[in-house]
Amino acid sequence: MPRQKLVIVGNGMAGIRCLEEILKIDPDRFDVTVFGNEPYPNYNRIQLSKVLQGDTVLEDITLNSWDWYEKNDIRLYPGETVIEIDQDNHLVKTDKNRITPYDKLILATGSNPFILPLPGVDKKGVITFRNIKDCLKIIEYSKRSKDAVVIGGGLLGLESARGLLDLGLNVKVVHISDYLMNRQLDKTASHLLQLQLEKQGMEFLLNKKTVEITGNEYADGLKFSDGDELKADLVIMAVGIRPNIKLAEENGIPTHRGIIVNDFMETKIPDIYAVGECVEHQGCCYGLVAPLYQQGKVLANHLCEEKTDGYTGSIDSAKLKVSGVDVFSAGQINEQENTKTIKSYDGWGMTYKKVLVENGKIKGAILFGDTRESTHLSRLINKEADVKEYLNTETEKNSETSVVCSMQDDEIICGCNGVEKGTIVQAIKEKGLTTVAQVKACTNASRSCGTCKSLVADLLKLTIGDEFDSTKKEEPICECTTMTRDEVVSAIRTMGLTNVREVMNVLDWENKEGCSKCRPAINYYLNMVNPSHYVDDQESRFVNERMHANIQMNGTYSVVPRMYGGVTNSDELRKIADIADKYQVPMIKLTGGQRIDLLGVDKEDLPKMWKDLNMRSGFAYAKSVRTVKTCVGEKFCRFGTQDSIDMGIQLEKKFEGLNTPHKVKMGVSACPRSCAESGIKDVGVIGVQGGWEIYVGGNGGTKLRTADLLCKVKESGEVLEYAGAFLQYYRENAKYLERTSAWIERVGIEHVRDVLSSKETRDQLNQRMDEALSTIEDPWASVLSNKETQKKLYQKVYVGGNEK
Numbered sequence: 173m174p175r176q177k178l179v180i181v182g183n184g185m186a187g188i189r190c191l192e193e194i195l196k197i198d199p200d201r202f203d204v205t206v207f208g209n210e211p212y213p214n215y216n217r218i219q220l221s222k223v224l225q226g227d228t229v230l231e232d233i234t235l236n237s238w239d240w241y242e243k244n245d246i247r248l249y250p251g252e253t254v255i256e257i258d259q260d261n262h263l264v265k266t267d268k269n270r271i272t273p274y275d276k277l278i279l280a281t282g283s284n285p286f287i288l289p290l291p292g293v294d295k296k297g298v299i300t301f302r303n304i305k306d307c308l309k310i311i312e313y314s315k316r317s318k319d320a321v322v323i324g325g326g327l328l329g330l331e332s333a334r335g336l337l338d339l340g341l342n343v344k345v346v347h348i349s350d351y352l353m354n355r356q357l358d359k360t361a362s363h364l365l366q367l368q369l370e371k372q373g374m375e376f377l378l379n380k381k382t383v384e385i386t387g388n389e390y391a392d393g394l395k396f397s398d399g400d401e402l403k404a405d406l407v408i409m410a411v412g413i414r415p416n417i418k419l420a421e422e423n424g425i426p427t428h429r430g431i432i433v434n435d436f437m438e439t440k441i442p443d444i445y446a447v448g449e450c451v452e453h454q455g456c457c458y459g460l461v462a463p464l465y466q467q468g469k470v471l472a473n474h475l476c477e478e479k480t481d482g483y484t485g486s487i488d489s490a491k492l493k494v495s496g497v498d499v500f501s502a503g504q505i506n507e508q509e510n511t512k513t514i515k516s517y518d519g520w521g522m523t524y525k526k527v528l529v530e531n532g533k534i535k536g537a538i539l540f541g542d543t544r545e546s547t548h549l550s551r552l553i554n555k556e557a558d559v560k561e562y563l564n565t566e567t568e569k570n571s572e573t574s575v576v577c578s579m580q581d582d583e584i585i586c587g588c589n590g591v592e593k594g595t596i597v598q599a600i601k602e603k604g605l606t607t608v609a610q611v612k613a614c615t616n617a618s619r620s621c622g623t624c625k626s627l628v629a630d631l632l633k634l635t636i637g638d639e640f641d642s643t644k645k646e647e648p649i650c651e652c653t654t655m656t657r658d659e660v661v662s663a664i665r666t667m668g669l670t671n672v673r674e675v676m677n678v679l680d681w682e683n684k685e686g687c688s689k690c691r692p693a694i695n696y697y698l699n700m701v702n703p704s705h706y707v708d709d710q711e712s713r714f715v716n717e718r719m720h721a722n723i724q725m726n727g728t729y730s731v732v733p734r735m736y737g738g739v740t741n742s743d744e745l746r747k748i749a750d751i752a753d754k755y756q757v758p759m760i761k762l763t764g765g766q767r768i769d770l771l772g773v774d775k776e777d778l779p780k781m782w783k784d785l786n787m788r789s790g791f792a793y794a795k796s797v798r799t800v801k802t803c804v805g806e807k808f809c810r811f812g813t814q815d816s817i818d819m820g821i822q823l824e825k826k827f828e829g830l831n832t833p834h835k836v837k838m839g840v841s842a843c844p845r846s847c848a849e850s851g852i853k854d855v856g857v858i859g860v861q862g863g864w865e866i867y868v869g870g871n872g873g874t875k876l877r878t879a880d881l882l883c884k885v886k887e888s889g890e891v892l893e894y895a896g897a898f899l900q901y902y903r904e905n906a907k908y909l910e911r912t913s914a915w916i917e918r919v920g921i922e923h924v925r926d927v928l929s930s931k932e933t934r935d936q937l938n939q940r941m942d943e944a945l946s947t948i949e950d951p952w953a954s955v956l957s958n959k960e961t962q963k964k965l966y967q968k969v970y971v972g973g974n975e976k
């Protein structure tokens with residue numbers, strides 16, 4: 173029987189979760205086409221807050237990689253918007269004039285952020301926060317801004333405000349109500365929340381109605397209805413969302429606030445279904461993943477003709493993802509005439525609990541400060557449990573694990589991913605799991621918002637007792653395996669593993685193809701362990717490293733040629749200027765590392781440009797030694813005590829192109845004034861009378877860290893010796909994607925000083941470093957000598973009509 177044609181509009185969390193459920197039930201049933209108007213594979217939108225807060229990176233929030241679509245035979249059209257539905261002929265049409273037939277059509281178009289209709293709202297610097305593009309825009313604007321204002325004190329507003337603080341801005345939250353999170357909390361909890369967030373550095377303006385955003389081209393402030401004004405050069409609008417019903421509305425599919433569906437996610441039009449935030453079910457629209465995943469499961473079963481009771485609605489439940497603040501609410505939050513409450517308040521310990529009871533049934537709850545009971549309460553609220561059931565478990569509370577202990581096997585521990593207690597216990601027992609991270613890798617529990625981690629920990633404790641060490645923080649390298657970085661590296665060494673696929677096969681990866689997290693890491697570890705024989709796996713590299721240039725927001729690339737120590741000359745500058753003209757480079761910019769960046773280069777021009785430049789790659793795109801910034805030093809500066817330029821050039825020439833766990837930046841200054849910012853570099857060198865001081869582990873990014881003094885030496889040769897030994901020790905011991913700053917924090921500078929104090933150890937490390945350095949080739953020259961690579965990587969390819 174030919175497969176039925178299933179078309180999904182919306183490549184987001186709900187649509188793709190529904191598709192995953194379909195593939196689980198009946199993988200051969202449908203010929204699947206997905207249209208998504210974002211240019212990415214399905215990613216974890218929830219984690220955008222964590223990206224802004226610097227706790228994770230965009231590369232790590234992909235939920236389904238490009239490979240996943242390919243492997244499952246799914247035709248994906250990223251960056252393409254469906255604009256028309258022809259119900260009579262069962263066709264959809266896109267903005268690129270593609271016409272695709274369907275037998276079954278799922279609308280999963282999500283929501284749009286609500287934008288207040290204010291004068292000035294279209295000025296530059298006014299940004300919503302919904303997708304990757306917004307997230308990048310906020311990070312970009314934060315670099316030129318000082319005073320950020322978030323309009324909206326809800327979940328999104330507060331999580332983005334925390335992110336803006338982490339980006340180093342002054343942050344004020346403007347909220348229309350007289351207390352924060354008024355849709356999720358009562359005044360008592362909200363007050364505690366405000367105190368905690370104020371301690372973190374946020375300021376609040378409550379009861380404020382914004383009437384205008386001022387400024388010329390760029391926003392520079394806000395005006396309020398009471399006549400007050402506020403300075404702001406970055407404004408985040410987080411005042412709620414609206415279901416995205418445009419497509420349905422324009423094509424005769426009945427809508428109200430959302431697309432109207434019945435209990436089986438059927439719209440009123442035959443063969444057209446809807447799922448996710450765009451949906452209105454029994455008058456309710458949802459804005460959290462748990463209900464959307466439940467809807468997805470129901471729809472998947474329905475489409476695969478499996479019988480279910482249908483979707484009966486969900487109870488709203490929220491947790492704020494701001495570190496240091498634990499707050500939860502679910503169901504009814506405010507007392508009504510018949511409501512009785514069970515309350516406790518500890519103003520000193522900053523904890524608060526309110527459980528709402530109506531006619532003896534649990535109807536809602538708010539927890540602040542201690543949210544360990546949240547899943548248990550969610551369950552009781554969902555089933556409108558008798559208050560006695562709650563009170564019985566309350567009395568057992570002295571035991572830490574009582575909440576999970578009292579739960580049935582079919583009760584949900586991880587709300588986001590719908591993972592039941594029984595599934596987790598079974599995985600712990602059958603696979604011998606001992607850490608939360610391993611449970612996440614095996615079961616998905618804690619994979620989305622992460623707020624269920626403490627329950628998973630309790631369950632581990634309950635299941636394996638003393639074997640569970642809650643302080644054990646060693647995480648598996650990704651969700652494809654339960655193995656930690658050290659275990660993988662040790663296996664590579666002892667078992668003599670030689671390529672990425674072999675590592676994944678031999679070490680029994682759950683996901684045989686690996687993911688965007690583990691493949692680059694394994695590739696790095698293999699290279700680090702055996703530099704002379706390892707053949708780099710380009711497919712396992714991030715796109716920038718594969719292309720040897722940094723991809724930009726609009727799909728063009730940036731080219732940064734090597735300029736040792738930041739030194740250039742007039743011939744080189746003339747050449748660069750001519751080349752910039754020849755390729756119509758839209759922007760030439762000096763980087764923070766004292767290099768010239770040619771921005772906006774088309775992919776197919778990259779090899780031609782490198783050939784014309786005839787310079788080495790600056791590795792500005794790689795996890796590698798990038799730049800050595802130098803001050804002018806003793807040659808020109810009256811304070812200079814050493815030749816910093818020469819030292820910087822020597823360092824850069826020696827370590828150029830070295831593979832490192834993360835990017836490595838260096839700086840050499842010729843006196844403690846440190847004009848090359850040596851104090852915030854991974855390796856910073858400062859000239860002093862009669863020698864040099866070497867600093868390590870500095871970072872000038874979002875997590876600012878002052879470098880630690882490693883040692884003081886007399887000779888320039890010793891600087892190279894210590895820098896080499898330090899870098900090699902870092903290469904051999906840090907986790908992939910761990911900056912020197914985080915690594916030093918983890919292992920301690922005393923330990924590193926201790927190890928490197930032995931001359932014998934330094935020599936051995938430098939020997940291994942020399943082996944690694946001897947294998948390095950200039951990647952631009954390699955591409956130019958290989959026509960096949962040029963064709964494969966730099967010629968435009970069209971997939972499904974889209975340039976890929």
Ligand SMILES: Cc1cc2nc3c(=O)[nH]c(=O)nc-3n(C[C@H](O)[C@H](O)[C@H](O)COP(=O)(O)OP(=O)(O)OC[C@H]3O[C@@H](n4cnc5c(N)ncnc54)[C@H](O)[C@@H]3O)c2cc1C
Nearest residue numbers: 182184185186208209217253254281282448449459460461
């Ligand atoms: C920063 C942030 C943090 C969050 N944190 C949490 C949290 O902690 N917990 C929680 O439960 N929820 C959280 N959420 C909400 C959660 O992310 C959403 O509920 C969920 O992503 C909605 O899934 P969806 O598939 O319905 O919509 P989306 O994920 O928005 O997917 C819809 C997709 O469809 C595309 N699309 C729309 N129209 C078309 C068209 N005509 N053609 C082609 N493509 C189209 C859109 O571009 C989009 O990519 C958060 C949201 C944000 C923004």
Ligand SMILES: NC(=O)c1ccc[n+]([C@@H]2O[C@H](COP(=O)([O-])OP(=O)(O)OC[C@H]3O[C@@H](n4cnc5c(N)ncnc54)[C@H](O)[C@@H]3O)[C@@H](O)[C@H]2O)c1
Nearest residue numbers: 324325326327328329346347348410411412459491492493
């Ligand atoms: N941790 C989480 O679960 C989480 C995190 C982020 C986002 N989200 C979801 O993303 C969606 C968007 O979040 P959100 O916080 O924008 O929505 P929200 O509706 O929860 O909060 C918006 C807030 O803005 C306030 N507001 C409205 N108009 C205003 C105005 N003119 N000036 C100032 N304040 C105003 C409202 O009082 C409300 O509290 C929601 O569905 C939310 O559930 C969830």
Ligand code: SF4
Nearest residue numbers: 803809812843846847
């Ligand atoms: S660091 Fe010292 S020597 Fe170097 S430029 Fe600055 S003041 Fe001059």
Ligand code: FES
Nearest residue numbers: 586588620621622
């Ligand atoms: S509850 Fe969100 S990841 Fe488990």
